Amino acid sequence: MPIIDTGALVRPAFEAAEFTPTKWTTADEKAAFVKALCRFIALDYETTLFTDSLYRRLALSFGHIAHTNKRGFIATFFEDLRSKLVFIEWTLQWVPCGDPAWTYSDVERAVQARLRACDLLDAYRALHAAEMEGAERVLLKQLQAKYADGAAPTRAPVLHCSAPVRPRLARKPEDQANLF
Secondary structure (H helix, E strand, O other), X not given: OOOOOOHHXXXXXXXXXXXXXXXXXXXXXXXXXXHHHHHHHHOOOOHHHOOHHHHHHHOOOOOOOOOOOHHHHHHHHOOOHHHHHXXXXXXXXXXXXXXXXXXXXXXXXXXXXXXXXXXXXXHHHHHHHHHHHHHHHHXXXXXXXXXXXXXXXXXXXXXXXXXXXXXXOOOOHHHHHOOO
């Protein structure tokens, strides 16, 4: 099992000087967003830290869409280990583009650098693989218990129908031509 140093996501602290202000956003606001996002990830996606402002900005970063609303975003990316892994993969695969004076591309690059520095992708992949193996082992034990006495059927049962079933049309075929 990998040791995950999520503290590397938040240390050293991001400074406003690392980011380019835009016409609509100050460097301080960019730094506050990246700090909030990295803290959220470092604390294993604690949903109480997923504020409305963090959601609004994240929904516009890394090629994300709003996923209907904040709740939909949480359901898509933060409810289980598999979805958290998808979030990390999505975030790292995104290619930041645009001038930082007009976009959050500098913030996206900073987050990606921190994710890579603490090797979070490999750690979550290992955790997910362990979770899957555990689930498969439970299923294997259940199946072995079910079929331990040779009770498994040697042939699948054959079902017989008494009469062929024909589908019924909702309309007569000639009535369908009048729809056009």
